[in-house]
Structure formats: structure tokens, C-alpha cells
Amino acid sequence: MNKLWIDERYCKGCLICVDVCPKKALKASPEINSKGYILPVEKDMKRCKSCGLCEVMCPDFAIAIEKAEG
């Protein structure tokens, strides 16, 4: 299964990645981080099709999808 990777140094919690995911694989975290941001977290990565849209649309280059082996 693919994994979500977020660079907390750069993510500002705009949640564009959550909105643009066509598979609804991501969601907003229920928790606020130490900077006061609500970051994206995995919702259902079984749905992720590695389309890369979340990575392309992130204005801060803060998200990557680590593809599952095989």
C-alpha cells in the first residue's frame, strides 16, 4: 500500500492535497500540530492510484506519495 509522506517543515495545512485527490485517499488530521496547522493524513491509502496530483498541486512541495513495492 502507498504511504503518505509530509514534510512538516513546509506544510502549512492548506489541505489542497486533500481536496484534489480524486480517490479521497487523504483527510484532514483530527489534531493540530505544534505550529497550529491541521495537516493532511492518510484516510484510505488502498484507494490511492499514485496519480501524483496531490504532489503537483501542493504549493509548498511538502507532500510525497511513497509507492508500494511491486
Ligand code: SF4
Ligand atoms: S497541499 Fe501541501 S501545504 Fe497544503 S496541506 Fe497538502 S501537503 Fe500541506
Ligand code: SF4
Ligand atoms: S497520488 Fe493521487 S490518488 Fe494518491 S493520494 Fe495523491 S492525489 Fe490521491
